[in-house]
Amino acid sequence: MFFATYKFFSAALGREVNTRVILPSREAKDPFEKESFRPYQEEPLKVLYLLHGGFGCEEDWLYMTRLASLVRKGRAMIVMPFAENSYYQDLPYGPGYWTFISEELPEMILPMFPQASRRREDTFAAGLSMGGYGALRLGLAKPERFAAVASLSGVLDLKARIADSKGSLASRGLRFSDNFFDEDEIGDSDLLVLMKKAAEQKEKLPRFYFSVGTEDFVYPYNQNAKKQMDACEIPYHYEEHPGAHEWSYWNLYIESVLKWMKLIP
Amino acid sequence: MAIVECSFYSQALLGMTKMNVFLPTPDADCAQKGETKEHPFLRGERFPVLYLLHGMCEDYSTVLRKTRIESYAKKAGIAVVMPDGENSFYLNPKFGRKYETFIAQELPLFVKETLPVQGPGERCFIGGFSMGAYGALRLALKYPETFSKVMAFSGPYDVTELRAPEEGYFPMHPEALGGGDVQELAGTDADLYCVASALAGGDRPRPEIFLSCGTEDEYYETFVKTQAVFSDLGLAYTAQEAAGGHGWDYWDPALLSALGWLTEDEA
Structure with a gap:
């Protein structure tokens, strides 16, 4: 395996940031040629942008789950950016996290890792919680760039979340309402609005995957998202399992996401 | 410059190892001037690459801590790889990890596959302290x-002259150099002059050589002797010396100077 921390200057964020990248490479079991080392594999790597949740960082998936041990068996590069508690938004007087993950990050990742495929059919996004929202937003706002996107316990109805969390730590710490100043509508930050727009454009959409625990507080937001997807006649894959908003759920079901995306056998 | 800190499996070493890599990417100053889009990195360029080897008791983090390599490399427009070599003398020992195979065979090919740098036989260079x-x-x-060019700073090029452990010197080299008397290394593959002689006697390509040493350095005499050996063998080289001892106060400015030499023929 190959593990990297890639630190580069981001113009969208106005500072140097760390992004974690992992990819499968030579193993102990691979043939060792005495005189020369053949190029490892000719097939380009698929790319998964894997997003963290609120109060988290670019290392969460690596430290808290078995992601790396699953990825070893496949042919995909996993890119994990840091987005503080931005909700993957361009913050009103702060760093532009939406511009960062939707535009700048791929521009800085693809030239740095020449093995990575640039094809839409090889490009994916997924995330947990705040990251599930982010991944779906990428799939709906930039459908021409992604083959499939997945949400694990995603906060998929942001308008409802903002209303539900008024005055709590979530609304103080997570920046989902920074752009809206008591407005009723949240524009393109609302996945339910993006779903309508995506359906109207009739462009080729990515495949969609939702997974949520039945005891999870984001369960109602996932039901709202399902309803909107059904109303817009956009197909999706949905799973629910016993579980709450916790790492044991994400550690378990990340494997299903990777298999559904065909990133691992 | 971007920095990529890597942890990866090496087949030569039969285990995990680490390296730091600097690569030219658009920085803040580039963004300020609105020049980002023209940056060679975004145009898919593969950069010339310098493999910089640390000294004894050090590791893959030493060079970037003790020198201003990032700003020098940015000026030179090259990528720099700083691998780990433990206390191996970058040899394949009788017992221990195969650092020669790692650095000379596996690494340049692995890094070329993984990052946007040129490969073995292209603008691929090596240097060390x-x-x-x-x-x-x-x-x-x-x-x-x-490796088409090499820059060497204050090396103990004559291994037969290495101080023995009983003289109060750290017993760090026994494993790397076979564990016996260093005198016995004369004429073997660990004898640098022997390797030089074999190259000079054949018709293989020759690397461009840059040798640097401080005049107060304990290896200054070795530096002088090595130049004489190379002259006798007909191996061309560039030598640079200045006041200074065996340490980073000498090596940091010497590194800047050497990078000027490295890139003076680049367009």
Whole structure:
């Protein structure tokens, strides 16, 4: 395996940031040629942008789950950016996290890792919680760039979340309402609005995957998202399992996401 | 410059190892001037690459801590790889991890596959400090098809002259150099002059060589002797010396100077 921390200057964020990248490479079991080392594999790597949740960082998936041990068996590069508690938004007087993950990050990742495929059919996004929202937003706002996107316990109805969390730590710490100043509508930050727009454009959409625990507080937001997807006649894959908003759920079901995306056998 | 800190499996070492890599990417100053889009990195360029080897008792983090390599590399427009070599002298020992195979055969190919740098035989260079200077110079002389230029700072090029452990010197080299009397290394593959002689006697390509040493350095005499040996063998080299001892106060400015030499023929 190959593990990297890639630190580069981001113009969208106005500072140097760390992004974690992992990819499968030579193993102990691979043939060792005495005189020369053949190029490892000719097939380009698929790319998964894997997003963290609120109060988290670019290392969460690596430290808290078995992601790396699953990825070893496949042919995909996993890119994990840091987005503080931005909700993957361009913050009103702060760093532009939406511009960062939707535009700048791929521009800085693809030239740095020449093995990575640039094809839409090889490009994916997924995330947990705040990251599930982010991944779906990428799939709906930039459908021409992604083959499939997945949400694990995603906060998929942001308008409802903002209303539900008024005055709590979530609304103080997570920046989902920074752009809206008591407005009723949240524009393109609302996945339910993006779903309508995506359906109207009739462009080729990515495949969609939702997974949520039945005891999870984001369960109602996932039901709202399902309803909107059904109303817009956009197909999706949905799973629910016993579980709450916790790492044991994400550690378990990340494997299903990777298999559904065909990133691992 | 971007920095990529890597942890990866090496087949030569049969285990995990680490390296730091600097690559030219659009920085804040580039963004300020609105020049980002023209940056060679975003145009898919593969950069010339310099493998810089640390000295004894050091590791893959030492060079970037003790020198201003990032700003020098940015000025030179090259990528720099700083691998780990433990106390191996960058050899394949009888017992221990195969650092010669790692640095000279596996790494340049692995890094070329993984990052946007040029590969063995292209603009692929090597350099090092002290034990790393011996390592870099010997590997460039032994693998000139891989490394076309070498810069060596204050190396103990004559391994037969290394101080023995009983003279109060750290007993760090026994494993790397076979564990016996260093005198016995004369004429073997660990003997850098032997490797140089073999290259000079044949018609393989020759690396461009840059040797640097401080005049107060304990290896200054070795530096002088090595130049004489190379002259006798007909191996061309550039030598630079200045006041200074065996340490980073000398090596940091020497590194800047050497990078000027490295890139003086680049368009």
